[in-house]
């Protein structure tokens with residue numbers, strides 16, 4: 001079985017620099033794995049795949065089958081860690097245009113406060129058979145809770161007393177408004193473990209239920225997570241890509257690289273970058289420290305942001321996710337006239353051309369003094385996606401501990417909420 005590979009050749013990080021960083025990284029890894037670090041009550045994700053509730057997992061699969069058999073569309077309500085991982089998985093696995101090509105369709109809500117978005121969504125699902133998955137660890141997040149009020153009314157009007165069979169909840173096991181609502185109305189509820197925070201929760205029912213309901217193979221996903229937990233917990237620095245990636249990022253940051261852009265050449269992985277941004281942004285952006293996580297979608301964004309990456313302020317390093325076996329391909333045909341002068345590409349495939357675009361871009365950015373890290377994923381299937389999520393989570397936690405930052409809290413997020421609630425007269 002091929003592994004996910006990390007290539008640091010274009011990173012401008014030397015072997016010596018990595019060796020110098022090694023003791024700190026290994027100390028951080030040890031702190032994480034033996035549970036002696038700050039917020040160690042939030043490291044349940046490290047071994048969750050080896051001790052999850054198997055009865056609950058069977059119920060997730062049963063609920064997913066019900067959803068698949070009884071709906072044209074799912075609406076997934078949640079924000080931040082309560083929807084980004086599921087969205088990233090569904091898009092990466094089902095691929096571009098999946099809502100036109102696959103059933104059930106998947107729509108998202110409760111991730112913004114836009115009245116226009118919600119009104120349009122209600123219009124879109126009006127004539128469809130719908131099931132709802134609501135995810136909120138706290139059960140009190142304004143966006144999700146408020147939108148759920150509207151969606152609940154819609155479901156009650158549409159399905160009357162049957163409505164409760166079509167609403168599934170993922171929330172805290174014991175507390176919170178969503179838990180109380182699920183008990184009051186009889187919604188099927190799944191639990192988010194206390195010791196796993198939102199941005200590390202894609203591996204729990206938070207990700208598993210929507211993934212399974214969208215037809216993804218969650219057994220394979222869990223298999224990938226297990227494989228990752230074996231491979232990435234090794235204390236062999238040189239053979240642990242989480243430790244190497246954490247070390248390289250820190251070295252680059254110390255050299256003045258303040259921004260990491262996560263880049264891909266497949267549009268279906270754009271949401272993986274959205275998930276990744278929350279993971280690293282909320283974990284590392286503290287005490288006036290942290291690398292700003294940004295993302296670009298190539299080649300599209302080369303025509304808008306490529307200029308800045310190439311010649312702008314030298315604060316960026318670029319991490320590219322290469323999908324080694326994209327899900328489809330098209331051969332460029334020959335054209336007898338060749339008016340567009342593209343016959344030099346006849347017989348080649350789009351994926352081959354896309355690869356060359358990557359190689360050319362990587363070289364150009366390197367020449368423009370932009371360090372490049374490459375993460376090679378053999379295939380975007382459930383197995384490797386599980387590994388990829390775990391790889392990033394592990395790297396992130398190690399990075400945080402390396403810099404004496406708590407990678408499991410997000411106290412700064414509360415400030416805007418306080419102002420908003422005051423302005424709303426709460």
Ligand SMILES: O=P(O)(O)OC[C@H]1O[C@H](O)[C@H](O)[C@@H](O)[C@@H]1O
Nearest residue numbers: 080081082136137138141198413
């Ligand atoms: O799952 P919830 O409690 O609704 O939280 C959803 C999200 O909202 C918050 O404000 C946090 O910053 C995120 O870390 C969290 O993932």
